[in-house]
């Protein structure tokens with residue numbers, strides 16, 4: 001989870017956001033990633049039949065304080081067309097329906113994932 005305001009860099013915030021994505025297994029100790037980092041590393045169990053969430057609106061006391069970017073590590077498969085991890089892009093329905101007419105830059109998901 002990137003782009004988190006410094007005062008929200010807390011284990012509880014990682015758990016709160018993580019639990020909207022799936023179920024949190026563990027939030028990494030902030031110390032482990034070095035001081036001054038602006039991200040939280042969270043291990044989460046996710047429902048792989050759904051597209052992955054790319055960002056999260058962070059609110060405190062009802063006010064939006066920023067957008068949290070979410071990146072994923074250690075995905076065995078990932079489809080950049082539809083954001084699912086159940087297949088690779090060549091096997092994607094979105095890709096197959098497009099009959100090869102889709103271009104890379106039309107993908108909803110980018111390599112930074």
Ligand SMILES: [Zn+2]
Pocket residue numbers: 079080081082083084087088089091092093094
């Ligand atoms: Zn797909």
